[in-house]
Amino acid sequence: MVLKRAITTALLTVLFTLALAQQSKLLLVGASSMQAVYPGGLGVSYAPAKGFARALGLAYWQKESRLILGLGPKRISYAVYAAPKTLSDLKKYVLSKTPPALVIDGRTLIPVRYTSKSLGASYVGGVDSLKVLLAPARVVAVRLYVLEGRDVVEITLNRDINVYPAGGGRWWLINAKASEGMRPTAGYYISGVRFEPGMYGTLLSIDGAESWPVMVAYAPHKVRFYIGETHAGPPKRSLIVIDPGHGGTDSGAIYGNIKEKDLVLKIALQTAHALRAAGYKVALTRTSDDDPGEEARASLAEKADVFLSLHIAGTNWAGPGPAVYTSTSYSSQMPLLVQRARKMYASGGYESFLTNYVKSAADVNSFAKTMIESFAKIGVTARRGENSIYLLERSPGAALLVELGSLENNTDRMRLTDSAQQSAFAQALASAVRIYMGSRQ
Ligand SMILES: [Zn+2]
Numbered sequence: 001m002v003l004k005r006a007i008t009t010a011l012l013t014v015l016f017t018l019a020l021a022q023q024s025k026l027l028l029v030g031a032s033s034m035q036a037v038y039p040g041g042l043g044v045s046y047a048p049a050k051g052f053a054r055a056l057g058l059a060y061w062q063k064e065s066r067l068i069l070g071l072g073p074k075r076i077s078y079a080v081y082a083a084p085k086t087l088s089d090l091k092k093y094v095l096s097k098t099p100p101a102l103v104i105d106g107r108t109l110i111p112v113r114y115t116s117k118s119l120g121a122s123y124v125g126g127v128d129s130l131k132v133l134l135a136p137a138r139v140v141a142v143r144l145y146v147l148e149g150r151d152v153v154e155i156t157l158n159r160d161i162n163v164y165p166a167g168g169g170r171w172w173l174i175n176a177k178a179s180e181g182m183r184p185t186a187g188y189y190i191s192g193v194r195f196e197p198g199m200y201g202t203l204l205s206i207d208g209a210e211s212w213p214v215m216v217a218y219a220p221h222k223v224r225f226y227i228g229e230t231h232a233g234p235p236k237r238s239l240i241v242i243d244p245g246h247g248g249t250d251s252g253a254i255y256g257n258i259k260e261k262d263l264v265l266k267i268a269l270q271t272a273h274a275l276r277a278a279g280y281k282v283a284l285t286r287t288s289d290d291d292p293g294e295e296a297r298a299s300l301a302e303k304a305d306v307f308l309s310l311h312i313a314g315t316n317w318a319g320p321g322p323a324v325y326t327s328t329s330y331s332s333q334m335p336l337l338v339q340r341a342r343k344m345y346a347s348g349g350y351e352s353f354l355t356n357y358v359k360s361a362a363d364v365n366s367f368a369k370t371m372i373e374s375f376a377k378i379g380v381t382a383r384r385g386e387n388s389i390y391l392l393e394r395s396p397g398a399a400l401l402v403e404l405g406s407l408e409n410n411t412d413r414m415r416l417t418d419s420a421q422q423s424a425f426a427q428a429l430a431s432a433v434r435i436y437m438g439s440r441q
Contacts, residue, residue: 026129027112029055030175036112036130039102040087044094045130046109049101056121056134057162057174057200061390065250066294067101067108068390069115072160073218076118077294078110120159137161139178139202142193144185151187151227153206163223164200169210172200173223189228240275240282240433241304243391244268245311248291253314255407261289263416264310267404270426271308278434298394306367306433307399309391312416316408322382324371325401326364327392367398367436374432378424380415398436402429 027036027047032055036045049067053060059070067078078101084090093100099111112132116123121134141156157176164172178195185192190208197203206214206225215226244264246252252260265286272282283304285297301307313323368384375382392399404425405412415421 027132028129029132030134031055037104037109039083039094039104039109040090042091042094044099045112045125046094046102046104047112049108049110052110052112052115052132056119056132057164058119059162061388061393062108063387063389063391066390067110068294069110069119071119071162072223073220074119074160075295076115080108134175135159136201137173137176139173139176139195142183144183144187144190144193146188147226149188149228151185151190153190153193153204153225153227155204155223155225157221157223160218160221161201161223163204163216166203168205169207169214170203170205171216171225172198173202173204174200176201178202178204187227237281238305238437239303239397240272240280240306241285241300241308241395241397242268242272242282243285243297243301243307243309245309246291247286247289250291253312253407255314255413258407258413258417260312260314260407263312263422264404265289267422267425267429268310270423271310271429274426274430275433278430280433280437294390297391301391301395301399304395304399305397306436307392307395307397308429308433309389309399309401310429311401311403313403313406314408316406319383320406320409320412321380322375322405323385323403324368324382325385325387325389325392325403326368327387327389327399327401364398364400366439367432368400370436370439371400371402371429371432374428374435377431378428380425380428 023038023041024035025038025045027034027045029047029052032051034047034051034055036047038044039046049062049069050060052058053069056071061068061070062080065080067080069076080101080103081093083102083104084093093102094111099114101108101110103109112130113123116132119134121132124131124133137157137159139155139157143152143154143156145152145154155173161176162174164174166172177197180195180197182192182194187208189212190206192207194205194207195202196205206227209225209227212228217224217226244261244267246261247265250261252264254260268284269287272284275282283300285300286292372382372384387401389401392401405416407413407416416425
């Protein structure tokens with residue numbers, strides 16, 4: 001259940017939803033203006049999640065029942081609910097300490113005050129309008145040094161920021177200010193860094209970085225750019241991480257007494273078994289009926305050379321059969337951000353900080369293609385898809401989310417609940433991993 005769409009049919013819901021959205025106020029976020037609404041008239045303002053994130057330059061991930069906003073190493077995570085049908089249920093949600101995101105009229109809205117506070121942004125409520133301001137970040141120090149054969153550009157700021165690749169060895173430091181100018185250095189790969197103001201904040205140019213792999217890593221109030229190739233250490237055994245979705249109280253898609261969480265666990269365990277038998281090192285994000293939580297899953301994803309998240313759809317709208325998803329930012333839009341982040345782990349010995357990088361598109365696309373071919377060999381036609389998926393982006397390896405089919409589709413459901421077919425799925429998944437790993441040697 002990855003692309004679950006709230007389908008509301010009851011007339012009551014429609015009427016209540018109208019009541020929900022009625023009351024609204026002008027909301028200024030950074031330099032953008034939007035409309036804040038007060039669900040149920042409870043005095044808690046909500047704003048469109050995407051617009052809000054864009055206005056402040058936040059990273060944005062949405063996957064089924066979870067929405068995550070990112071600012072540097074910081075993550076704000078929301079449960080996502082369809083707006084409840086009764087005022088008392090709605091009250092429980094919006095007045096809670098960690099209010100969820102609400103889907104109203106097909107749009108995902110986030111609580112403004114809670115979000116602003118979590119970001120360290122100022123929130124000013126007036127009679128006619130609301131204002132959310134994240135003061136521009138200031139660059140307070142720049143350090144250039146060499147670590148394990150790579151150049152490191154370390155930028156310290158007075159708050160967390162996001163960076164975005166601008167191409168040609170340049171990055172936007174979103175909503176940040178720096179004193180203009182050039183800082184020369186004699187690095188292995190680079191000859192200096194330059195700062196200049198621009199429309200998204202400050203444009204950082206790292207001279208010499210354009211033809212080398214660059215990894216961007218965030219730490220609190222810091223961004224580090226690692227440029228160049230690490231000195232090859234002893235080869236480490238590759239790690240395959242398999243992530244059976246959901247678990248515990250989170251059943252995922254349900255059809256009668258058939259639950260997504262149970263089916264994906266069965267298939268994941270068999271896939272792991274097949275890969276271990278073939279000599280691979282395999283870790284699972286869960287091996288029983290419990291939900292380890294998004295961050296525990298992500299911390300394993302961060303160590304993976306190959307990451308496979310397994311799900312089953314609950315709705316039929318995307319079509320029958322499996323779908324093989326990569327995360328959107330894997331596509332060619334950010335080719336300069338890191339091609340070989342995997343090496344960071346291969347050489348080992350780094351402090352553990354949150355990292356953010358983009359996998360080489362060619363690599364993950366070839367894995368997706370191998371996966372689809374592998375399904376074809378067991379007589380199953382799979383589709384290719386893209387979505388912005390947090391867990392996949394946390395993995396430096398070839399990361400896929402595979403939806404094995406839909407519980408709403410009769411053929412899919414019969415296949416997925418048949419133990420011989422479950423084994424066939426596991427074999428297909430394991431075989432795709434083996435072929436992909438083989439092609440990398
Ligand atoms: Zn799911």
